[in-house]
Amino acid sequence: MSVTTPRGFRSAGIAVGLKSTGKPDLALVVNDGPAPASAAVFTSNRAQANPILWSRKAQQAGPARAVILNSGGANCFTGDFGYETTRLTAEAVASELGEPDPERVLVCSTGLIGTGDQAFRDKILGGVPRLAAALAADDTTAPAAILTTDSVEKTAVRAGDGWSIGAMAKGAGMLAPGLATMLVVITTDALLDGEALDRALRAASATSFDRLDSDGCMSTNDQVTLLASGASGIAPEEHVFAAALSEVCDELAAKLQADAEGAAHDIDIEVRGAASEAEAVEVGRSVARNNLFKAAIFGNDPNWGRVLAAIGTTEAAFDPYQVDVSFNGVRLCHAGAPDRPVEECDLTPRRTHVLIELFAGEAEATVRTNDLTHDYVHENSAYSS
């Protein structure tokens, strides 16, 4: 179970032929209340898919009643026709649910940019009645229907005191901040209003999804939706809920990192001693995006010089000749000069920890990334679904 772990939710996932493989490609999550509330965060890419344009507007119209998600096509840069497809999709779902306002239905899409033609529309609209008929409070089929190149379903749950949180996510490439490329639906039966949900979701995203930078590429379709049903009748303290939500988001971010396309190492870049948290993130991100660093990790080469070269491109406060850099617990660079022999460092485990100590302040942050591998190049030079 995932999004149906909290009470007050039903979900379903079916195949409508968007994926050439015939695998499930259409999912629906419905919030049955009794006290529906919602919040959502969207990609910060200025090029935004039609579902983002729709959902961003719809989210203002009132608490979302449902989220429909398709894989097998991004419906991005598909013109007015594509936007109309999104609107018709929301209308179809609203009609099935007896909901008079289609703007209470959010839409998410993922897949190839430019995909969103008549066949795409027909398959989705034709599938909605069957999707609605499959809705169940004990559903386990939704998480698979939102996957693209993902190799595993990604779900997370947390239990509170009489309430719970459930979540599903997809994302395996184009993972970069301002949300990584991901679709996430999080549900809870806690009793919270939209403003509290919004605060908690923004805070949790900022330190989880926004610090996942697998390949530096920001998607046009990212959306994280949080739905609350209130079905538990319990209103947790906001900070308690926020902490649980952060745990869920962090777990999902780690699962997205672990399933990144073609990756052979999951790299946590921990930056300590920064002048501010923002600078810690900037430094971590500059290393996470450095192809030479990422290729070196693939080759099990603890190339600290490339780390320093990457830090040098930032505006963060630091003295290049005061920096320490450690790989998997071995300090290879001290005060900007070689320290322990690189032979002492073992990079063969998949999990890789890079610690950068700037000695410029007290702030810290960890950015998650992956290495640059042959498989990444292969998968992304051949990607077409």
Added chain:
Amino acid sequence: MSVTTPRGFRSAGIAVGLKSTGKPDLALVVNDGPAPASAAVFTSNRAQANPILWSRKAQQAGPARAVILNSGGANCFTGDFGYETTRLTAEAVASELGEPDPERVLVCSTGLIGTGDQAFRDKILGGVPRLAAALAADDTTAPAAILTTDSVEKTAVRAGDGWSIGAMAKGAGMLAPGLATMLVVITTDALLDGEALDRALRAASATSFDRLDSDGCMSTNDQVTLLASGASGIAPEEHVFAAALSEVCDELAAKLQADAEGAAHDIDIEVRGAASEAEAVEVGRSVARNNLFKAAIFGNDPNWGRVLAAIGTTEAAFDPYQVDVSFNGVRLCHAGAPDRPVEECDLTPRRTHVLIELFAGEAEATVRTNDLTHDYVHENSAYSS
């Protein structure tokens, strides 16, 4: 001939054992005047190698009399010992040339960061007398001695009216702006003062080397040095010299692009209709740095969606639904929607042209990059010399 094409220069290249292959790894270019002048631009990376720290200071001391360049070790993050090596190297060259001021000798190094130990120092200092003895006005050995993973020597010459320009360059990876990772020495026998040289060099670099972004990684060791001897006795008009210098820098930038590590495509990203030249460069660079775009080109996939997704991450003025994108002359995206079928586009040639029309103004710029290939990953995961 390259740097010795203009009168008033001698050069040499020898092997001193810095490279494990035994290939030439130490080069010297000497300006014999009679009216020496010089200018230099350096990496904008805040992490700077010892030769950069030295040369930046030395360039203020007066016209450079010589430039010594080594491959086989970057002498970066090698501490005070490394800086002392650079200073001793300049002193040794000055002594050989009978030049009382060692700050009239610039130093450049390239190779692995962290390399610059006692053996490195001994090999260089031990080689300087032999290097000086090899100096010749008809030398052709210097260009090979500055190469690292380069597969070919890179030189360029231009003839003016009674004067000329000659140049040599190295660079094959870590090629990104704020100079690509490169060492360049340009000579001329035109009669020009240091200020004129500086203006011409900054202008020429800004539209050539600074728009080469092979892999988004900025080096710690970049240096472009321009030496004028005045030996022709001819003082060209500044704009005439500047135009010739720009041609030389542009030719070298193209040669660096064509020799980028592991690349299978040389991609020119031309941005038109930008609100400003800076925004045109920003848009071109964002596409040039997008790994998904670069991997797609490797796979001969004209994935215009990834171009738009990359543009969307910039701050440049544009409407995502007004943009046109063409690959090799075929307009695949018009007004943010699919246009010609992708099958019409042939990406098998190595030279690749991507045209982005923003319709936001009149400014334009071209950024040069390469694709992301298996060979790039291989070479940079195994790089150790």
